[in-house]
Amino acid sequence: MKMTDRFSSVKLVATAMTILALAEPALPAGRPNIVVVLVDDMGFSDLGCYGGEIETPHIDALAARGVRFSQFYNAARCCPTRATLMTGLYPHQVGIGHMTTAPEKKQRQPGPYQGYLNRNCVTLAEVLGAAGYQTLLAGKWHLGQHERSSWPLQRGFDKFYGCLAGSVNYFSPRAQRGITHGNEIDDQLASTTNRRYYTTDAFTDYAIRFISESLDAAQNPFFLYLSYNAPHWPLHAHEEDLAKYRGRYRIGWDELRHQRYQRQIELGLIPSHWPLSTRDSRVPAWDSLDNAKQDEMDMRMALYAAMVDRLDTNIGRLVDFLRSQDQLDNTLLVFLSDNGASAEGGILGREEVMDIEKRNASRTVSYGTAWANLSSTPYRLYKRYTHEGGACTPFFVHWPAKISSRSEWYREPAQLIDIVPTVLEVAGADYPETFQGNTILPLEGVSLAPAFKGQPLERSRPIFLEHENNASVRDGKWKLVGQKVSPKGGIDASKWELYDMQADGVELNDLASTYPGVVADLAAQWSEWSNRVQVYPK
Numbered sequence: 001m002k003m004t005d006r007f008s009s010v011k012l013v014a015t016a017m018t019i020l021a022l023a024e025p026a027l028p029a030g031r032p033n034i035v036v037v038l039v040d041d042m043g044f045s046d047l048g049c050y051g052g053e054i055e056t057p058h059i060d061a062l063a064a065r066g067v068r069f070s071q072f073y074n075a076a077r078c079c080p081t082r083a084t085l086m087t088g089l090y091p092h093q094v095g096i097g098h099m100t101t102a103p104e105k106k107q108r109q110p111g112p113y114q115g116y117l118n119r120n121c122v123t124l125a126e127v128l129g130a131a132g133y134q135t136l137l138a139g140k141w142h143l144g145q146h147e148r149s150s151w152p153l154q155r156g157f158d159k160f161y162g163c164l165a166g167s168v169n170y171f172s173p174r175a176q177r178g179i180t181h182g183n184e185i186d187d188q189l190a191s192t193t194n195r196r197y198y199t200t201d202a203f204t205d206y207a208i209r210f211i212s213e214s215l216d217a218a219q220n221p222f223f224l225y226l227s228y229n230a231p232h233w234p235l236h237a238h239e240e241d242l243a244k245y246r247g248r249y250r251i252g253w254d255e256l257r258h259q260r261y262q263r264q265i266e267l268g269l270i271p272s273h274w275p276l277s278t279r280d281s282r283v284p285a286w287d288s289l290d291n292a293k294q295d296e297m298d299m300r301m302a303l304y305a306a307m308v309d310r311l312d313t314n315i316g317r318l319v320d321f322l323r324s325q326d327q328l329d330n331t332l333l334v335f336l337s338d339n340g341a342s343a344e345g346g347i348l349g350r351e352e353v354m355d356i357e358k359r360n361a362s363r364t365v366s367y368g369t370a371w372a373n374l375s376s377t378p379y380r381l382y383k384r385y386t387h388e389g390g391a392c393t394p395f396f397v398h399w400p401a402k403i404s405s406r407s408e409w410y411r412e413p414a415q416l417i418d419i420v421p422t423v424l425e426v427a428g429a430d431y432p433e434t435f436q437g438n439t440i441l442p443l444e445g446v447s448l449a450p451a452f453k454g455q456p457l458e459r460s461r462p463i464f465l466e467h468e469n470n471a472s473v474r475d476g477k478w479k480l481v482g483q484k485v486s487p488k489g490g491i492d493a494s495k496w497e498l499y500d501m502q503a504d505g506v507e508l509n510d511l512a513s514t515y516p517g518v519v520a521d522l523a524a525q526w527s528e529w530s531n532r533v534q535v536y537p538k
Helices: 003-020 057-064 078-087 124-130 199-217 239-245 248-266 291-324 356-361 368-375 416-427 449-453 516-532
Strands: 033-039 067-069 134-140 159-163 222-227 331-337 395-398 463-467 470-475 478-483 496-500
Touching (some): 033 078, 033 416, 057 395, 078 124, 248 291, 248 368, 496 516
Parallel strands (some): 033 222
Antiparallel strands (some): 470 478
16 A cells, blocks of 8 residues: 555545444443553554554554544653553652662662552552453563562563563563463463464464453453563564665655644644654754665664554454454444654664564564654654653543444543543442551543533643653643753753643744742642652651
8 A cells, every 4th residue: 555545445434334323322231341552652643643654554443433532641751751641640650660670779768769550559550450340461560570579470460471671672572581381480482373473463472362261261351461571672573564665765754744643634643733842852854864875764664563563453453352252343443652753762663673583583673762752743742751742641441331323532631640540430439548457549540421422521730741840730721841951850940941732732933931929829839749649758
């Protein structure tokens, strides 16, 4: 399929889904199954339904049948997002914070710097398990690899197959970055596909296996957390998937950013008055590269695209299985990415990419800032930052029994802390004040259930973010964002940037000097929040 044909296919899917769903179906008896699909390091524009040229028809179809959010905030990085997704609390409250060093390499401290989930929180699995759900996890955990008490089976999951670490070799995950089945290391690396072992395929295999076993064993609904490590580096792909994209990226990131931006406008995702952010100043113009470097960079992006394509294929496998078991209509499926595009590994990527054996043996081969700049379209900046490029994620909710296809985007901003309240509401599960003798912190977010019918969320507090001394506050049209926040919890007034997100959603026109009163008010609210959740423990 040509890149120029990709947008047409997305439009056709959306139109077809709208025609097929003219009336909202009745809710089947019983509580819904719940599936949360989390992908890793995928940028805002990489999906077809968010403007990308990568072929993602299965994900696009799910989005077209559900509620698509144009502004949804993650926690800007892998483990903090997973902490909030599992608990409904800010990562600083539950033991993750901005701890970036493995606990065995750094003396542990009490509170948010521990680097694993504490006992002042409950996970979705713990709450849903207590409510009668079967709790299943396939994929990446990354919430306390070195602390067994924080492993999935110790935090409420009935079944687990996946990786405890933050990144693994897709073809041959081993040792500390290997595969765990239940509480034991799995060195067999078995998969039901006819290809060599590949984590994306294997995680889907086990997700389907776990669901099948659960359906055979009980009438209870299930909660599946399917947490893919793709398309996080290392860049590893099946050769047949790679062949689909090899050569497509020779037109370069400058042209492709413009093409994605134009599709986003045509899809109604962003308004036409938003400009496309300029190319990252550190990234060279595509035409300045010689032929050999262009060929290498085409390979890097083709590998990345192949990984996203394989994700889509596997999500299609899961959906087909749910449909075959008459489970799809009454399954609430939530889809999101853990952070924005990853610019890790240098401007033009790192490690050998042209040699197949070296590439597939690597644990860190990446596509670099240049292609991450494409993945972030139309935004600027990346993973770790609280600007839109780092913290705004593709997000949609699919539930045929309760959600009809909607042609319009849901425009009200939402964030990670809202997912747990949403799931508990639709599951009819009670959030505890105490659990296993521990006092549990109250939830921070609001339910997204009103969005299922296009209604406002009526949030009473702004949206707050902080990661690695990057901070932001979103309140209505205003967004205050700052880098290099002081370790003491403050920030130099000159460091804050202020944006009108209705007029300038790509954060190009800093209005801090024009509206000092707005800056002061939002900065004070951020300081109050940061003190309350102990962003910087006293």
